[in-house]
Amino acid sequence: MADYSFDTLQIHAGAEPDPATGARQVPIYQTTAYVFKDADHAARLFNLEEVGYIYSRLTNPTVAALANRIAALEGGAGAVCCSSGHAAQIMALFPLMGPGKNIVASTRLYGGTITQFSQTIKRFGWSATFVDFDDTDAVRAAINDDTRAVFCESISNPGGYITDIPAIAKIADAAGIPLIVDNTLATPYLCQPIALGATLVVHSVTKYLTGNGTVTGGVVVDSGKFDWSASDKFPSLSAPEPAYHGLKFHEALGPMAFTFHSIAIGLRDLGMTMNPQGAHYSLMGIETLSLRMDKHIANAKAVAEWLENDPRIDFVTYAGLESSPWNGRVASVCPKGAGALFTVAVKGGYDACVKLVNNLKLFSHVANLGDARSLIIHSASTTHRQLTEAQQVAAGAAPNVVRLSIGIENAADLIADLDQALTAATA
Numbered sequence: 001m002a003d004y005s006f007d008t009l010q011i012h013a014g015a016e017p018d019p020a021t022g023a024r025q026v027p028i029y030q031t032t033a034y035v036f037k038d039a040d041h042a043a044r045l046f047n048l049e050e051v052g053y054i055y056s057r058l059t060n061p062t063v064a065a066l067a068n069r070i071a072a073l074e075g076g077a078g079a080v081c082c083s084s085g086h087a088a089q090i091m092a093l094f095p096l097m098g099p100g101k102n103i104v105a106s107t108r109l110y111g112g113t114i115t116q117f118s119q120t121i122k123r124f125g126w127s128a129t130f131v132d133f134d135d136t137d138a139v140r141a142a143i144n145d146d147t148r149a150v151f152c153e154s155i156s157n158p159g160g161y162i163t164d165i166p167a168i169a170k171i172a173d174a175a176g177i178p179l180i181v182d183n184t185l186a187t188p189y190l191c192q193p194i195a196l197g198a199t200l201v202v203h204s205v206t207k208y209l210t211g212n213g214t215v216t217g218g219v220v221v222d223s224g225k226f227d228w229s230a231s232d233k234f235p236s237l238s239a240p241e242p243a244y245h246g247l248k249f250h251e252a253l254g255p256m257a258f259t260f261h262s263i264a265i266g267l268r269d270l271g272m273t274m275n276p277q278g279a280h281y282s283l284m285g286i287e288t289l290s291l292r293m294d295k296h297i298a299n300a301k302a303v304a305e306w307l308e309n310d311p312r313i314d315f316v317t318y319a320g321l322e323s324s325p326w327n328g329r330v331a332s333v334c335p336k337g338a339g340a341l342f343t344v345a346v347k348g349g350y351d352a353c354v355k356l357v358n359n360l361k362l363f364s365h366v367a368n369l370g371d372a373r374s375l376i377i378h379s380a381s382t383t384h385r386q387l388t389e390a391q392q393v394a395a396g397a398a399p400n401v402v403r404l405s406i407g408i409e410n411a412a413d414l415i416a417d418l419d420q421a422l423t424a425a426t427a
């Protein structure tokens, strides 16, 4: 499949006509378990000597089709689907981390990720150090002997800022640790983190990949290129794994070590499994990914340019605008466009933001993004509410800004809706 272009892969990769029935579309394999041919076959499957289906907490044909399709689109060796984007983040870190180990993460992240990394992972004995990823010296300085990964978003939520992935990948490489990129806002159509030097890519499949607000899901894609045995930092992958009768995953499985570990131990023991029906909807969504992203971007540009020139607006953070400090990174990081999510500072601050949200008719006020529908949220009072005001400002979610996720409706209709609501908000 690797030779086909993106538009072809998004429809065909990972799936063939169903071998049992010839069904052209990927069936929903709504089954918990799979019959073994005999006791010997079962033993070989459990020993990872033969690849096959055992139990749907581990693998399922519908979910596998989705994992393989996303791996192909990202240029990865393998992928594992998870129950949510947040589950994918834990699944990405799980084989790398242990008590006392840390990650170095960007300050510009989805609010829920900042909470997950700054609070919840402490319960596992893990920690995160947050730094401004535009300050590469600070990133380098934050890495120590216990750092096991560097984490950022390609295009970051909520501001739509662009991370210099090649520069960050070089720093991670020099430290002998993997770079993990959350590629949710860009999708593999706009940005291919593995080609830019990342080892692992995570997604909230909930967003653009599915594309219509119907599924909660996540995925971890592995490049297959990281040498887990180059140091003793990653014993789960390089040394005998006690949770899998002493198997050395990297030695036995090479470029598929991370993916197999994530299934055989991660999904087996943490159970953050995607369901086959969700995988089916996501496969449908991905078939039109490039078409939707082109329209998302055209609309986002039109709306952002209109807002930037409106006197009721203080500033617009869209990196697709020439005025953006991140505009220069579009060509190298996400050449097809800067995505469709950005923030807008409304004159009149917090109160005007609340009135704007309340007066929009076409935009929906929801805690989601990457839908065919245009969405708005006041991050400071919702998704970034758990953060301090300093964290909110650092994350690009200050009290005077709203976040827009521009959908694929008609751009003039979206602008008209914003126009009437801004009039009401700033009257």
Ligand SMILES: *Cc1c(COP(=O)(O)O)cnc(C)c1O
Residues within 6 Å of the ligand: 084, 085, 086, 087, 110, 112, 113, 153, 157, 182, 184, 185, 203, 204, 205, 206, 207, 216, 217, 218, 369
């Ligand atoms: C939504 C989101 C997540 C979390 O994904 P869920 O599917 O909601 O768990 C992580 N990162 C980014 C950038 C997101 O937008």
